[in-house]
Amino acid sequence: MSKPGLPRGTRDFGPEQMFRRNYIIDNIRKVFERYGFQPLETPSMENLSVLTGKYGNEGDQLLFKVLNSGDYLSKTSGDDYAAGSKSLTPKISNKGLRYDLTVPFARYVVMHQNDITFPFKRYQIQPVWRADNPQKGRYREFYQCDADIIGTDSTLSDLEIVWLIHDVYKSLGLGDFELKMNNRRILTAISEYIGEPGKEGPLCVAIDKLDKIGLESVITELERSGFSSKSCELLSEVIQIKGSNEEKVDKLMGLIGDLPNGERGLQDVSFILGHASSKKDIQLKLDFDLTLARGLSYYTGTIFEVKPTSVKMGSITGGGRYDDLTGIFGLNGVSGTGISFGIDRIYDVMLELNLFPEEQSSNTKVLITNFGEKELDFSLKVLNDLRSAGISTEIYPSNAKMKKQFNYANKRGIPYVAVIGSEEASNQTITLKDMVSGSQDQLGLKEVLEKLVV
């Protein structure tokens, strides 16, 4: 028999890792619920008609497709095979694994539009799959934690997202990050201002790389995609605007303030900037960054991204406002804003910064020894009494050597061992050993309960 393995880009999570992952997820969930978000889960699989075409060409290639059940070749012919995988795939596969949580959410909203009370605030914590090439911080199966407010175009919701991000990272003790914010309308207005209206798509793609490849390479790339040298000159002036967040808003107002998109985008940004710090306990490095573009094409307003500052890692949280997410499924005029936390990356960052609470390798507080049948009745009574009192208790399942039973408690990090041998069983007492100090006392059941219930 050959040794088993895992599919590329997937991982097992042992008890130790699950303890840490649950710590992250529990904290995020608590904050989500404190903000009034309601839980939602959707299936791992969606119909390919729901998924394809939503993430661009590249995204479609990254979808994991599920082969049809039964004789999946029955509806194909030799011609399909000859025409290549593009024409063959739809005939042998009509389902795929979800690529993110936003599109399934949009599908859900459209299907349940008559039952949902808007504005609808939902959160969703589930794995997603991408047939991508794995590397640092990139997996083929990973979790997203999404929170969206849908059915309102109020900028107040965007502000709530800022506070939500702040509170999530505060609860995790991760303060070492920067929240970047921009607005797609501003990028649109800039493309109009520099004389290349309608080209905000390529503009976003290029601008997004600014901190990676530098201004000159960005300009080169833009010229290659048809931007005139005059527009590029104007652009480099605009994106080199420096100063505080408020100063940047002011300067931009002078340039693109008369354009409808520019005015509205800057209003939103300044609303958020103005109110964000009104929260009492706020400690947030919020940066209005003109070069933040974000890839996903459905964003139309405010956009967010969180990056750790001292750990080399891509974005750990991203989101923004979209005006017409459900339009692709035939429901128009539903605006929303949302955020997605990448817990696998947050895990990596927190591990590197040593931010997890001390590991708790076991929930069990007491291990009851097993000496065999004579002591069993009393041992089981103690076991059940301790459990009834809310104390997490185990009994060693077989009459093994004491060395082995103590070793088990030690390895599992169980703090107390209750020794119940013939002597203890006959006078109904328990020898309770404290595994940390090494000391032990012979006690009655009541005394044990008093000692352990704190």
Added chain:
RNA sequence: GUGGUUGUAGUUCAGUUGGUUAGAACGCCUGAUUGUGGUUCAGGAGGUCGCCGGUUCAAGUCCGGUCUUCCACCCCA
């Protein structure tokens, strides 16, 4: 999808110009200690050298392919 990189015991890694029976540390098991773990000491088990093929008298070592790991690009969380 493109380019580079990695693979030897449960884990982390050695392994000489190709040459006897592939090693270490940690971990694991047993005993010293028949009712007591963490320390110590003694002993033991554990390997299809990722897989398939090729070169050679001889391959862990060289060559080809393939899978995998990690990294970068693209894109993204």
